[in-house]
Amino acid sequence: MSEKSDIIASIIDALTDPVLFVNTRRDISFANTAAYKLFNGYPPAAATPEMRKLLSGGLESGLRNTAVIMGKEYTVTVAALETAGESLGAIVVLREMTDIRSLEAELKEARNSCRELDMIIKSSYDGIFVIDGSGIAIKYNESYCRITGLDAAEMMGLHMREIVKRKYFSETVGLKVLETRSVATTMPTLSSGKKVLITGSPVFDENGELIRIVANVRDITELISLKSQMEEAKELAERYYSEILHLRGQQSEVDGFIFESPKMKSILSTAVKVAHTNATVLITGDSGVGKEVLARIIHNNSEYKDGPFVKINCGAIPETLLESELFGYEKGAFTSAASTGKPGLFEVATQGTVFLDEIGEIPLALQAKLLGVLQDMKFTKVGGVKPIEMKSRVITATNRDLADMIGKGQFRKDLFYRLNVVPLPVPPLSDRRSDIFPLARHFLTKFNAKYNTNKTLSTQVIAAFEEYDWPGNVREMENLLEQLVVLAPTGQLTLDMLPEEKFAPRAKNHFSEGKRLGEILNDVERNLFRRLLDKGYSTYKIARELGISQPTVVRKINRLGLN
Incomplete structure (x- = not known):
């Protein structure tokens, strides 16, 4: 019995909280090391009047109150000792209130964090489904039920394999994350016909152990439908986009053709007359004389005035791209071709005017095709076989001597005569x-x-x-x-x-x-x-x-x- 008492005494002495044994006479017959430290090495009974006052009260088991001891506030917990119905006294345990208040603050903060986290999960528009580290479903939000149409409460406590077995899903992202310990994504089709995107993200503790899997669920049925509609409208949108792209920068105000000289009066008179016909016009003159302004006057006085005025600088477009820019291309026409093909500028200018500036820069190989287009008023896209009827007016311009280029073999004579139906030479200033x-x-x-x-x-x-x-x-x-x-x-x-x-x-x-x-x-x-x-x-x-x-x-x- 003495050996057991020694063991108990050693255990009590090792506790960090002060512990006192009080006999039935209210005397302290034992105090552990922590109690002696509290009273600076003096016996607790003799150290402070607070202890005598504390011990004068009852020693009923479970009694708990507070007391100020040595200037600090403590909680006092009493545990009565009895044997064979006879009271032996009581054990008194003191705990400083600072530790308790710190624990209470931490507990309050943890509770607030939990409540905040629950509110965030609950208010999320996306569905959230939480699985523990062993694969058991433990939490969900209302959005998950709304998106999937499933009663998630029925799945709580079930392992992911059981959920698949019961055919809630054909596959679960949770099993993939359990296997790979990394982010995984699935796109299952639900029994309701909805298509959802589920992304599972693993959560690890400080030791690298998998403790949670958070599955995020989004309804992509509408997105897939919108994608389909966008694909259907892409070809039409491409044409409008091309028109906007090439007309951008050409929409600045045209102030008109300012002139007083007899030469310019004659040129303008001819331009207005030819505007009411569909004849091809070739405007020549040095750079900066106003060839584009004259072309716009012809356009604005023609039957095509309500259509687009599409300017194409033939010298600014690379030779390898010029044909596809002019006539467009079918899908798959060449390696870098857009999957939906692309309308050319002749097609963009439908019911309008095509202004081919710097016509002398067109390569010989393309000159033959352009001649055919102007003769037949039809063109074919690159990679295409179906001819497209041309429904636009053509005006050309150059600052080069085309007759000299013909002599050097740089420009086709037949194309020159086809373009030069109505010549408009604009003199320099x-x-x-x-x-x-x-x-x-x-x-x-x-x-x-x-x-x-x-x-x-x-x-x-x-x-x-x-x-x-x-x-x-x-x-x-x-x-x-x-x-x-x-x-x-x-x-x-x-x-x-x-x-x-x-x-x-x-x-x-x-x-x-x-x-x-x-x-x-x-x-x-x-x-x-x-x-x-x-x-x-x-x-x-x-x-x-x-x-x-x-x-x-x-x-x-x-x-x-x-x-």
């Missing part, structure tokens, strides 16, 4: 100087509106413009005036703002050395006013054009001797 001032005024108005400015042109700038040869033609003038409007520090654009490399050499040649500035300016103004008067402008029209008053015009004309 240097050959129609009377158009320079109206164009400059037009672009100045355009960019003043664009940049919210009110810039004006000095008479010297106008004269310099009319003397300059404009190798870049109308496009060069447009770019220069936009630059001047943006960068000019004052309200009037003056001669010193013009690019020196372009205008200084001409000014040097034009003005005699030794002349004073006043004489030079008088020469410029005299030349300008003489040109305007030669055009038949009245003094009121000259005033409107130059932005000055009519009396000022009269005074200048008289001063310059231009009566």
Whole structure:
């Protein structure tokens, strides 16, 4: 018995909580090491009046209360000891409240986390099904039942093999995850006919043991149906997309064809006449003279004006792609061909106008096919056999000498004659100087509106413009005036703002050395006013054009001797 008592005493002494044995006289007859540490090595009974007060109370078994001992709050748990109906005293266990409160806080946080997790699972639109590490179903949400149409409650507690055996599913993702210990996906068809996508994700503990499998379920029946509808509409959408793609950037405002010269009046008159026919038009001229603007005027005055205007720069498309871009291709026509094929630009331009710019850049091999298309008004897609009727107007343009290219064997003579039914040669700006001032005024108005400015042109700038040869033609003038409007520090654009490399050499040649500035300016103004008067402008029209008053015009004309 003594040996057993020693063992019990050793066990009690090893406990981390203070433990006291109190006899029936309320004396402490035993205290473990933790109790002595609590009272700084003194016997508990003698150490503090709190213990004497605590022991004066009852020693009924199960009694639990709190007490402040040595400045700290403890819970006091009493366990009465009896033998043969006789009381031997009681064991008193003390536990610091700090530990208990910490445990209570942790327990509260764990409960809150569990509640939050349950709310998240419950509110998920996707179905969620949870399996434990051995393959037993343990949890689900309402979305799972809604999507699958199954009563998941019937599966709780069942192993995944049993679920398959009972034919809830033909296969379960849970078994795959159990086998592979990695993410797995299945797409079973339910008995209701629904198609679902189920993804199972393994959850491991800190020791790498599989403890949970979370299956996420999504209804993809509608997605599959939408995919089918999209495939059916893809060919039509491809055509619309191609049209948008090639017309993008071509939808900027067309300001019209600005002209005063007799040459341009004749060209425009011819363009309007031919617009009402279906004749093929070949527009020639240097870069920047306005070939595209003229082509748009023809389109806008034709029966095709409500259809698309599709511009194709034949020199900008690689030779290997040009044929498929023009005529389109069937699915599988070549290795990189789209699975649905693609409409060509001739097809995109149905009931509209095809503008083939830089026609001289088309390779000889393709020239023969283009000739056949223009003669028969039918074309065949690359890789296709069925001819498609062409229902669009064709206008071509080039800045190259096609007659010279024919002599060098670079362009087919028969194609040239087929394209050149109605030739429209647009002269460079240097050959129609009377158009320079109206164009400059037009672009100045355009960019003043664009940049919210009110810039004006000095008479010297106008004269310099009319003397300059404009190798870049109308496009060069447009770019220069936009630059001047943006960068000019004052309200009037003056001669010193013009690019020196372009205008200084001409000014040097034009003005005699030794002349004073006043004489030079008088020469410029005299030349300008003489040109305007030669055009038949009245003094009121000259005033409107130059932005000055009519009396000022009269005074200048008289001063310059231009009566």
